[in-house]
Amino acid sequence: MQLNKILKNINYEIKAGNIKKEISEIKYDSRAIKTGNLFIAISGFKIDGHQYISQAIENGATAIIIEKELEVYEKDITYLKVENSRQVMSILAKNFFDNPLKEIKLIGITGTNGKTTTAYLLYKILQKYAGQAALFGTISNIIGSETLSSNRTTPESLDLYRYFAQMKKKGIKYGVMEVSSHALDLYRVESIDFEAAIFTNLSPEHLDYHQSLDNYREVKSRLFSQLKPNKYAIINADDPNSEYIKKKSEAQNLSYSLDTKSADLYTTEFKLKQTGLEYKTGGKLVANFKLNLGGLFNIYNSLAVVLTALVLGIEKNIIKKALADFDSVPGRFEIIDQGQKFQLIVDYAHTPDAMENILKAALNIKKNKLIILFGCGGDRDRSKRPLMAALAEKYADSIIISNDNPRSESPTKIFKEIEKGFSSNFTNYSIIPDRKKGIKAAIELAKKDDLVLLLGRGHEKYQVIKERKIELDDRQVAIQALKDRE
Ligand SMILES: CC(=O)N[C@H]1[C@@H](OP(=O)(O)OP(=O)(O)OC[C@H]2O[C@@H](n3ccc(=O)[nH]c3=O)[C@H](O)[C@@H]2O)O[C@H](CO)[C@@H](O)[C@@H]1O[C@H](C)C(=O)N[C@@H](C)C(=O)N[C@H](CCC(=O)O)C(=O)O
Ligand SMILES: Nc1ncnc2c1ncn2[C@@H]1O[C@H](COP(=O)(O)OP(=O)(O)OP(=O)(O)O)[C@@H](O)[C@H]1O
Ligand SMILES: N[C@H](CCC[C@H](N)C(=O)O)C(=O)O
Ligand SMILES: [Mg+2]
Numbered sequence: 467m468q469l470n471k472i473l474k475n476i477n478y479e480i481k482a483g484n485i486k487k488e489i490s491e492i493k494y495d496s497r498a499i500k501t502g503n504l505f506i507a508i509s510g511f512k513i514d515g516h517q518y519i520s521q522a523i524e525n526g527a528t529a530i531i532i533e534k535e536l537e538v539y540e541k542d543i544t545y546l547k548v549e550n551s552r553q554v555m556s557i558l559a560k561n562f563f564d565n566p567l568k569e570i571k572l573i574g575i576t577g578t579n580g581k582t583t584t585a586y587l588l589y590k591i592l593q594k595y596a597g598q599a600a601l602f603g604t605i606s607n608i609i610g611s612e613t614l615s616s617n618r619t620t621p622e623s624l625d626l627y628r629y630f631a632q633m634k635k636k637g638i639k640y641g642v643m644e645v646s647s648h649a650l651d652l653y654r655v656e657s658i659d660f661e662a663a664i665f666t667n668l669s670p671e672h673l674d675y676h677q678s679l680d681n682y683r684e685v686k687s688r689l690f691s692q693l694k695p696n697k698y699a700i701i702n703a704d705d706p707n708s709e710y711i712k713k714k715s716e717a718q719n720l721s722y723s724l725d726t727k728s729a730d731l732y733t734t735e736f737k738l739k740q741t742g743l744e745y746k747t748g749g750k751l752v753a754n755f756k757l758n759l760g761g762l763f764n765i766y767n768s769l770a771v772v773l774t775a776l777v778l779g780i781e782k783n784i785i786k787k788a789l790a791d792f793d794s795v796p797g798r799f800e801i802i803d804q805g806q807k808f809q810l811i812v813d814y815a816h817t818p819d820a821m822e823n824i825l826k827a828a829l830n831i832k833k834n835k836l837i838i839l840f841g842c843g844g845d846r847d848r849s850k851r852p853l854m855a856a857l858a859e860k861y862a863d864s865i866i867i868s869n870d871n872p873r874s875e876s877p878t879k880i881f882k883e884i885e886k887g888f889s890s891n892f893t894n895y896s897i898i899p900d901r902k903k904g905i906k907a908a909i910e911l912a913k914k915d916d917l918v919l920l921l922g923r924g925h926e927k928y929q930v931i932k933e934r935k936i937e938l939d940d941r942q943v944a945i946q947a948l949k950d951r952e
Contacts, residue, residue: 469504469529469544472561476554481536483544487528492562492624494555501526506558506624508551509533515551531558556623556656563627566634567659573774574645574655576689577666577702579820580767581619581644583759584666586795587771591788592640595780600633600641602626605796605925610636620649623656640778647672650688662698662777663689663717664770668707669819674847683707693717698777700770703729720750720777722769724762731773736765740831741801750776756790760799761827797924799824802941804948808834808912812940814924816843816870818853821921825861834915835863839908840922841901842884844875851880852887858895859888862919864911865895868904870922871930901929902943909947920944 470485472492490502496518499505505522507515507530516534523530529544533551548554560567573588575581582604589608592599598610602621607614609632620643621629633641645655645663668683676682690699691714701708703721712719723729724736729749736745742758745765750773757768768789775785794800802810809831815821821840828836838858842851858865867884869877877899888895898904905920912918920940923929929938 467562472504472558473546474557474561476548476557478531478546478548478554481532481545481547482539483529483542485529485544485546487544489529489562492555492558493522493527494551494622494624496522496525496527499525499527501528503527504529504531504558506531506551506555507533508555531555550653552623553653553656556653556658559624559627560657563631566627566630570630570633570639570641571661571778572630572641572643572658573662573664573778574643574658574660574689575664575666575770576645576647576650576686577664578669578671578817579823580666580763580770581646582814583764583795583798584664584767584770585642585644587768587789587792588642588774590792591771591775591780591785592642594788595775595778595784596638596640598636598638600629600638601643602629602641603644609633610638618648619644619646620654623654623658626654626658645689647676647682647685651676651685655689656692658692660689660693660697662700662774663693663715664700664774665690665702665705665708665711666766666770667702667705667819669817670847670849671817671819672847673849674845683710687711687714690715690717698774700774700777702766702770704766718777720773722766722773724765724769731769731776733765733769736762738762738827738830747772751782753782753786755786758790758793759795760831761823763823763827764799797926797941799827800924800941802944802948804945806912806948806951807914808916808918810909810912810918810920810944810948812920812924812944814922815840816850816922818850818857821854821857822861824919824921825857828917828919829861832915832917834913834917836861836917836919837864837866837908837911838862838919838921839866839868839904841868841870842880842922843870844873844877844880846873848883851883855884855887859892864908866904866908866911867895867897868901869899869929869931870901871926872932873930874932877931901938901940905940905943906947906950909944909951 494506505527589601601608697717699715703723720730815824
């Protein structure tokens with residue numbers, strides 16, 4: 467595509483060269499550049515992409531987007547200076563791929579907890595309704611019959627538009643996407659026209675990055691302030707931040723609730739069962755729903771999804787059937803049943819709020835003692851650590867603390883910060899750093915009718931310790947430990 471066309475709606479200053487040239491592709495990593503590409507130099511947190519401009523040119527880049535002045539501008543290369551490279555990347559991508567979203571309805575989901583679960587539930591309905599759909603999120607990126615692995619919750623804008631172009635090519639009309647706070651702050655979804663946006667909930671998380679809860683909330687609300695007036699905001703009315711989110715949105719605001727009759731969709735009754743849940747709704751839709759998922763929080767996730775499906779014009783029976791047929795989300799309340807005499811659940815709770823929710827759900831289904839294993843990720847919000855310990859002390863009968871993903875931090879230091887959350891005289895816990903050994907110990911502790919909860923890593927297949935990435939899947943380790951115990 468001609469560079470001048472790719473630059474539509476962008477403010478830039480031509481530092482050198484001309485904009486009448488053909489661009490074969492756009493890249494933000496110099497290592498991936500090929501002949502005729504446009505390279506976007508980003509001043510990152512760790513690395514300054516501007517340092518790699520000469521490498522990009524060597525690899526064939528003919529045009530460069532910069533957000534800083536350079537000392538030398540090479541001959542025959544076009545240099546365009548912009549205010550913010552990441553922000554511009556989102557518009558460049560939209561232009562380059564001829565905005566595939568013109569023909570696609572995309573639903574964005576944000577909130578501290580429940581994004582992945584809600585996305586999977588909605589994906590299932592969309593798939594049933596439209597035959598094929600797409601999903602972008604923490605566990606994987608799915609485009610119709612193709613499943614790609616995912617490294618982050620929300621990909622970079624350029625990668626997103628590449629996926630949207632694939633959707634268009636395959637004739638996929640509906641997609642659902644988790645939108646993380648990092649993505650909103652780093653302009654990954656900046657130019658996207660969402661058909662609807664869902665707000666699940668908000669509690670302290672990623673404060674290492676956002677510095678304060680107010681900043682975090684403001685960033686989350688951007689998904690709603692960017693909605694066009696004829697689009698939909700689907701908001702959890704029971705979250706204390708719902709009014710704030712509503713005020714930021716000029717779209718059609720709709721709410722769901724477990725107890726407010728003034729919400730657009732609410733439950734009139736619900737039952738939490740051993741292996742699932744049932745509820746009746748009032749408001750926009752009067753109907754009964756059954757799900758195989760456990761936990762009160764999953765009523766919230768599914769209410770959000772039902773309300774979204776309704777505004778998309780999907781019939782009640784399709785919604786009900788899709789939810790009833792839904793098995794589970796990998797690593798979320800995932801029941802491991804090898805015929806053992808106790809219950810075993812793997813869950814991704816890695817925030818205090820998620821942990822409290824899963825522990826309450828556990829109390830509801832446990833028949834005897836509750837054994838939990840958890841840890842806290844390194845290079846992530848440290849304020850979560852003592853809070854998670856306090857919750858463990860409050861709800862569990864036995865506690866094992868073990869490594870999550872220590873990343874660059876010292877595991878011992880992480881454990882010390884976790885321990886600070888226990889009462890001063892509390893000693894009823896053990897620290898087993900090696901996660902495999904920890905899981906084995908938790909399973910060996912379990913007696914008939916106990917409930918073992920392995921928390922924090924859910925679907926994760928690798929553990930990150932310093933620079934090393936080690937294969938480790940809680941579910942596989944648990945299954946092996948159950949076999950060894952026999
Ligand atoms: C804080 C954050 O989000 N950082 C992201 C950011 O990193 P950065 O700004 O540090 O990038 P950098 O590594 O300094 O590189 C700067 C630029 O130089 C380029 N470069 C680099 C080397 C080279 O040889 N040539 C070159 O051109 C890079 O491609 C990049 O464009 O941009 C990078 C490129 O896109 C991302 O990989 C990186 O995600 C890191 C790995 C990360 O851990 N992100 C997490 C915190 C994250 O995004 N999490 C959220 C939320 C999770 C949730 O709660 O669900 C998520 O959406 O996953
Ligand atoms: N609506 C909810 N409210 C509170 N906690 C929830 C909710 N839904 C799920 N959880 C808990 O949070 C954990 C993470 O859920 P999920 O993966 O769906 O959230 P997420 O927002 O995608 O998380 P992440 O940002 O880490 O990707 C679950 O394993 C469960 O313990
Ligand atoms: N999306 C979250 C996942 C955390 C999962 C937990 N296992 C950890 O490593 O802290 C993050 O990157 O903060
Ligand atoms: Mg997620």
